Amino acid sequence: QKEVEQDPGPLSVPEGAIVSLNCTYSNSAFQYFMWYRQYSRKGPELLMYTYSSGNKEDGRFTAQVDKSSKYISLFIRDSQPSDSATYLCAMSVYNQGGKLIFGQGTELSVKP
């Protein structure tokens, strides 16, 4: 079993839809949770970053962490064609900065 599981999709939604992306994990030592976005032929870039449990909102994006269920989510409201990309969840344990464990990535397509 992988440490971090993510449905690879692909996921296709109409413009304006609410998108929910999810990851589950098995290592209870994970403390830092991130979502990276990767456009085609580009490297990933950090989108959202949370520590421990809770929610974080940034514009149309909301990241949720439920450590009791070992489950993290990324919600995208009012999705736009420019949101079409691969979304990668990533996690790390405390004091091992930079050694991230990534999910498989979910390919999202937002249709106009």
Next chain:
Amino acid sequence: DVKVTQSSRYLVKRTGEKVFLECVQDMDHENMFWYRQDPGLGLRLIYFSYDVKMKEKGDIPEGYSVSREKKERFSLILESASTNQTSMYLCASSVQGGPGANVLTFGAGSRLTVL
């Protein structure tokens, strides 16, 4: 505004060749990483470095080595390329210590095909 530069975007090599992938960052970051990205597997850490001349194995170091002679440059070496090393290779860097160490800045990637 380029911050992490991977010198080769596309390479085609033959089995058994020695391959060098170069990465340079201009952000004065202490940490540098090499990941490979494969469909269905996500990103997997090959090697990382917290300082000049320092290296540590990641999750899949077999068949690879690295070199970091200068702070800004981190090279990945395939001593004898094999077809199962056909992949996208991503270099990244971050600051050292604290939560900021998890904020990785990635290069655009080097797609290697081994025939």
